[in-house]
Amino acid sequence: MGAFRLIIALFPLGNSLFAQGVNGGDVFAEYCAPCHGADGKARTPAGKKLGAKDLSESKLPDAEIEKQILAGKKDERGSDRMPAFQGRLKESEVAALVVFVKTFRR
Numbered sequence: 509m510g511a512f513r514l515i516i517a518l519f520p521l522g523n524s525l526f527a528q529g530v531n532g533g534d535v536f537a538e539y540c541a542p543c544h545g546a547d548g549k550a551r552t553p554a555g556k557k558l559g560a561k562d563l564s565e566s567k568l569p570d571a572e573i574e575k576q577i578l579a580g581k582k583d584e585r586g587s588d589r590m591p592a593f594q595g596r597l598k599e600s601e602v603a604a605l606v607v608f609v610k611t612f613r614r
């Protein structure tokens with residue numbers, strides 16, 4: 509039981525240390541690729557259905573990318589097209605994504 513308590517106590521620390529080395533590609537693969545595809549071109553069934561943007565064609569500036577990730581996007585009837593990730597991703601993960609999303613551009 510003592511060791512268990514210690515692990516719990518150390519967890520927040522370990523978590524924040526880990527966040528320093530966030531890999532934007534890993535976060536993208538987990539949360540974004542289902543719609544935007546591993547290559548960012550949104551040629552996935554969900555991406556086509558929802559009309560996800562081809563990120564290699566995107567010209568959004570950093571601040572707009574961040575906004576899109578945090579706030580998501582709703583259609584005119586108010587249902588989600590892209591879900592909001594505010595509260596689901598850490599600040600460091602969002603920052604890593606902003607950098608990673610731009611690597612699709614060429």
Ligand code: HEC
Nearest residue numbers: 539540543558559560561566567568573576581589590605
């Ligand atoms: C459920 C599907 C879905 C998921 C998951 C998703 N997106 Fe999207 N994304 C969309 C759709 C749909 C749009 C187009 C919205 C619109 O009409 O502007 C979009 C648009 C964007 C845009 C704007 C591109 C532009 O030029 O307008 C960015 C940037 C983006 N997504 C990044 C992400 C990132 C990063 C993630 C992961 C955290 C993510 N998306 C997860 C569906 C999704």
